Amino acid sequence: MHYADRLAEAISIRNTPAVVGIDPVLEKLPPRFRPTAPTAVEAAAAIERFSFAIIEAVADLVPAIKINSAFFEAFYEHGVAAYFRTIAHAHQRGLLVIGDIKRGDIGSTSEFYARGHLAPPAFADVSAERLPDAVTLAGYFGFSVVAPFIEAAKKTGRGMYVLVRPSDPHSDQIHEFGGVRPLYWHMSEMVKHWGAGADLIGKCGLSCVGAVVAGRDAAEAHTIRNNMPHTPFLVPGFGAQGAAAAAVSACFRRAGDGAIVNASRSVIYAIEQPRWKERCGDDAILAVRLAAEEFAAQARDMARAATQ
Amino acid sequence: MHYADRLAEAISIRNTPAVVGIDPVLEKLPPRFRPTAPTAVEAAAAIERFSFAIIEAVADLVPAIKINSAFFEAFYEHGVAAYFRTIAHAHQRGLLVIGDIKRGDIGSTSEFYARGHLAPPAFADVSAERLPDAVTLAGYFGFSVVAPFIEAAKKTGRGMYVLVRPSDPHSDQIHEFGGVRPLYWHMSEMVKHWGAGADLIGKCGLSCVGAVVAGRDAAEAHTIRNNMPHTPFLVPGFGAQGAAAAAVSACFRRAGDGAIVNASRSVIYAIEQPRWKERCGDDAILAVRLAAEEFAAQARDMARAATQ
Numbered sequence: 001m002h003y004a005d006r007l008a009e010a011i012s013i014r015n016t017p018a019v020v021g022i023d024p025v026l027e028k029l030p031p032r033f034r035p036t037a038p039t040a041v042e043a044a045a046a047i048e049r050f051s052f053a054i055i056e057a058v059a060d061l062v063p064a065i066k067i068n069s070a071f072f073e074a075f076y077e078h079g080v081a082a083y084f085r086t087i088a089h090a091h092q093r094g095l096l097v098i099g100d101i102k103r104g105d106i107g108s109t110s111e112f113y114a115r116g117h118l119a120p121p122a123f124a125d126v127s128a129e130r131l132p133d134a135v136t137l138a139g140y141f142g143f144s145v146v147a148p149f150i151e152a153a154k155k156t157g158r159g160m161y162v163l164v165r166p167s168d169p170h171s172d173q174i175h176e177f178g179g180v181r182p183l184y185w186h187m188s189e190m191v192k193h194w195g196a197g198a199d200l201i202g203k204c205g206l207s208c209v210g211a212v213v214a215g216r217d218a219a220e221a222h223t224i225r226n227n228m229p230h231t232p233f234l235v236p237g238f239g240a241q242g243a244a245a246a247a248v249s250a251c252f253r254r255a256g257d258g259a260i261v262n263a264s265r266s267v268i269y270a271i272e273q274p275r276w277k278e279r280c281g282d283d284a285i286l287a288v289r290l291a292a293e294e295f296a297a298q299a300r301d302m303a304r305a306a307t308q
Numbered sequence: 309m310h311y312a313d314r315l316a317e318a319i320s321i322r323n324t325p326a327v328v329g330i331d332p333v334l335e336k337l338p339p340r341f342r343p344t345a346p347t348a349v350e351a352a353a354a355i356e357r358f359s360f361a362i363i364e365a366v367a368d369l370v371p372a373i374k375i376n377s378a379f380f381e382a383f384y385e386h387g388v389a390a391y392f393r394t395i396a397h398a399h400q401r402g403l404l405v406i407g408d409i410k411r412g413d414i415g416s417t418s419e420f421y422a423r424g425h426l427a428p429p430a431f432a433d434v435s436a437e438r439l440p441d442a443v444t445l446a447g448y449f450g451f452s453v454v455a456p457f458i459e460a461a462k463k464t465g466r467g468m469y470v471l472v473r474p475s476d477p478h479s480d481q482i483h484e485f486g487g488v489r490p491l492y493w494h495m496s497e498m499v500k501h502w503g504a505g506a507d508l509i510g511k512c513g514l515s516c517v518g519a520v521v522a523g524r525d526a527a528e529a530h531t532i533r534n535n536m537p538h539t540p541f542l543v544p545g546f547g548a549q550g551a552a553a554a555a556v557s558a559c560f561r562r563a564g565d566g567a568i569v570n571a572s573r574s575v576i577y578a579i580e581q582p583r584w585k586e587r588c589g590d591d592a593i594l595a596v597r598l599a600a601e602e603f604a605a606q607a608r609d610m611a612r613a614a615t616q
Contacts, residue, residue, distance in 0.1 A: 116381035
């Protein structure tokens with residue numbers, strides 16, 4: 001089944017396009033997860049336990065989670081093993097998984113990133129459950145970055161989100177380069193084109209080649225959205241990174257579909273916010289659940305607002 | 309000691325700016341390294357053995373090797389473990405190591421990529437030997453990508469090479485975007501600026517913030533080189549990717565320093581070329597050594613040509 005159709009089904013079942021982002025930081029783990037002076041092996045085990053607890057807390061609330069590879073790679077191969085086990089665990093709990101890896105290299109190299117991060121495993125000791133349903137990619141080497149990922153995606157009902165408009169204002173010095181139609185617009189044209197083949201579009205009318213588009217402001221998001229009608233968006237930055245609801249809304253299609261919205265820190269470290277701390281005491285995972293519930297409702301509202 | 313000074317010293321000892329790139333592909337391993345129907349664990353062990361053999365063959369010929377992460381990530385955490393062990397082994401044999409990881413994400417995420425790939429390890433079970441001396445980065449999120457890597461580099465005499473002008477013509481659809489002063493030029497201006505702080509420049513006059521600049525043609529390479537006098541270049545694409553000697557030469561400073569030149573496939577799979585096959589029979593590692601010797605001399609000549 002096509003990635004976009006699998007995702008649409010999951011969104012329909014959970015009735016929200018909210019995605020919880022798992023960015024586990026050792027120093028920020030709740031006390032019961034945090035080891036004292038750990039080895040890298042112990043540290044990786046600790047972030048894995050925390051990630052599993054988040055999955056348990058949100059599995060019935062959202063269609064998908066996004067796992068950020070950087071936070072696992074901080075613990076070397078031990079963290080990478082935890083990354084893959086976390087994906088497998090999320091799959092067992094019925095969640096779709098986006099591997100936030102932002103890889104990007106020339107074609108002859110990208111082929112190997114695709115093998116390691118999206119393609120069906122070629123080894124008896126590696127379960128397909130360990131591979132995510134979609135990954136994020138940096139497409140700045142052009143089509144040759146995405147081509148091997150598209151091949152893998154077609155075979156297995158998987159997908160990808162290519163960076164188009166990042167959430168971080170620091171990126172503006174690059175993405176607003178080039179005048180009235182700046183780099184982010186150019187990237188949006190590329191990504192639209194790369195995902196346009198009839199064999200890449202699902203029943204829901206969306207491609208397996210998506211875009212990461214931050215809702216920077218509503219007008220800009222509308223313009224990008226309207227120019228890429230068949231491209232599914234992954235919208236980062238809701239919550240801690242401060243994207244406004246109207247700008248996120250503008251990333252959905254008029255039918256209220258075509259986007260998923262991610263919140264990471266504002267959900268997984270909800271206990272750091274006084275209002276959740278007050279309600280949940282020391283139960284950081286209860287705070288994750290309540291914050292995810294609230295976020296799921298907000299994302300539902302943002303999608304609905306696009307239909308009005 | 310500053311990264312650029314350590315590298316300059318190593319180049320002076322080996323009398324060549326040649327870097328051998330390790331891109332191990334399971335299907336291309338010489339028969340004595342290639343397992344039949346391996347598990348991922350066995351496959352990772354096989355590419356590790358091949359990588360170690362290459363290191364043994366070239367350790368006294370070149371100042372540094374470049375290890376491409378993608379080819380190790382193809383075997384999941386097992387490959388990542390092999391990547392780090394290969395770095396440690398190269399260090400034990402007196403080589404500098406460039407980790408070709410091309411990571412790039414917003415600052416709050418990039419901090420964790422820096423921890424996992426360049427910073428001094430914070431764990432008792434991880435030796436600093438396992439971390440490379442420099443990494444490649446994709447700077448398309450702006451300064452926030454490189455900032456945490458610069459912090460790590462300053463502390464430990466390490467460095468980085470930010471993508472400026474890739475070797476793959478597919479990347480032109482992005483890097484030639486923007487008119488007369490296209491994206492690659494804009495990136496070169498950024499990278500120059502990011503590495504310009506007096507505390508980032510070594511005794512040899514080069515920064516710890518370098519650039520990946522393919523020698524696409526001599527005129528272009530000259531122009532980029534002259535505009536970035538304090539930026540060390542990593543020049544990919546010699547050999548298999550077909551960069552011409554004159555274009556590579558143009559990446560050096562007039563003193564014959566300021567660049568290292570990488571060849572991967574043309575050296576590590578030298579046995580696939582009839583002229584090496586003829587001389588070396590089935591000894592693929594002897595072919596690596598002879599090809600590396602030839603490449604070391606070619607790189608020496610290309611550096612010298614810049615002084616004339």
